[in-house]
Amino acid sequence: MSESPPRGVAPDPAGDNGRAPRRRRVSMADVARLAGVSAQTVSRVSTGHPGVVGSTRKQVLDAMRTLGYRPNSAARALKYGEFRTIGVILFTLSTTGNSRTLEAIASHAADEGYVITLIPVAAPTQDGVYGAFTRLGELAVDAVIVIMEVHLLDSTTLVLPPDVPVVVVDSDAGDRYCVVDTNQDDGARQAVDHLLDLGHRTVWHVAGPEESYASQRRTLAWRTALAEAGRPVPPPYRGNWSAEAGYRIGRELADRTDCTAIFVANDQMALGVLRALHGAGRIVPGEVSVVGFDDIAEAGSFIPPLTTVHQDFAEVGRCCVEAALRQVRTGSAETGTTLVPTRLVVRDSTAPPPGG
Known part of the structure; x- marks a missing residue:
């Protein structure tokens, strides 16, 4: 015996070649009838x-759920002029900032x-970004949020689709696009x-990777703060955001008796630095103080608990969505940069220098 369709949903007539009848798509009216409400109420819920x-x-x-109803996003887009979808283009999910921002x-x-549609880009090139926009256009989105650490958008050679x-x-492209960023300068200072x-x-x-905008801004702020205070500016050590890089650099710094304070551009590298100092017998913070950047969830569980700069990723995400939807609703593009404040979280990895 063939399965009966849900109450209020009639099957299509028999198909070609004597095949069994196909069940027609459940409509909003079907749901409204079963729930005993108006179609407008069903639309609002969906x-x-x-x-x-x-x-x-x-x-x-x-x-x-009873009828197996799925909202028809294409029909809704035709009716209301929107897909209720935001596309997100990004180059990597491996960094704390990118994953938490997403x-x-x-x-x-x-x-x-x-909802969001995620399009990862393998190579940070102009062709890669244009390819991502093309795919998002095929998937139909109302706006696009681009998360990139590299300086691609800072170059005038790349122009994103204007429509x-x-x-x-x-990014440092606030003169041409709507930009949301953490206040990197103030955090490093x-x-x-x-x-x-x-x-x-x-x-x-x-420091973080040279091609990273955030890394560049943190390094510049570190150098400027020391220069303005009339202090010596040591040569920076370049890492790649990983704990392994922090450990490698930390072993070099551990051999320097003149190094009593280290500002690390992110918490993962700071973890590696702490391990290297511990392995070399340098006491933190008794001999060397360490400050990170990010305030990841585990920062308070490091040994010792890490003093670090807190980034408000939730606020960055909120500002991104608000800015995107504001442009959708007004129909006009925006430029300029919104900076989300940072704050220093002082824990046990910092103290006065030996004899201080």
Whole structure:
């Protein structure tokens, strides 16, 4: 015996060649009829509209599950002129900043009734970015958020398509696009000022990759803060954001008796530095103080707990989504940079220098 369609849903007529009838797509009207509400209420529930009573929302969701209803995003886009989708282009998920920013974007997009479509780009080139935009165009999105650490957008050789609202994270392209970024300069200055205020003569620096905009800004702020304080500026050591790189550089710094304070450009490398100092018998913070950047969830569990600069990734994600949807709703592009504040979290990895 053939399976009967759900109540209120009629099967299509028999198909070609005597094949069994196909069930037609469940409509919004079918859901409304089963739930005992209007089609407009079903529409509001399916788009995540907040103005629906909890008990009514449950009735509608139960009816959707019973009937196997799936909202037709293409039809909704034709009717309302939007897909309720934000595209996200990024080059890597391996860094703390990118992964936590993406998580925040997805969360805030969901709060607004939007979903995200993720397009990773293997190579940070103009062709790679254009290819990602082409794919997002095929998937139909209302706006695009670009998360990139490299300086690709800082170059005038790259121009993004003008017909799609764009928000860029971590870039120096605010004169041409809407940019959201952590206040890298202020965060690095807080780290350096904290160590100088403790009495350290100067601060050594473990920098991130040279091609990273965030790394460049943190390094520049470190160098400027030391110069303005009239302190010696040691040569920076270049890492790649990994704990392994921090360990390698930390072993070199551990051999320097004149190194009593280190500002590390991210917490993962700081973890490697701490391990190297411990292995070399250098006491933290009794002999060497260490400050990181990010304030990852594990920073308070390092040995010793890490003093670090806190980045508000949730606020970065919220600002990105708000800026993207503002452009969608007004129909006009925006430029300029929004800087999200940082704050220094002081823990047990910093102290006055020996004899200080």
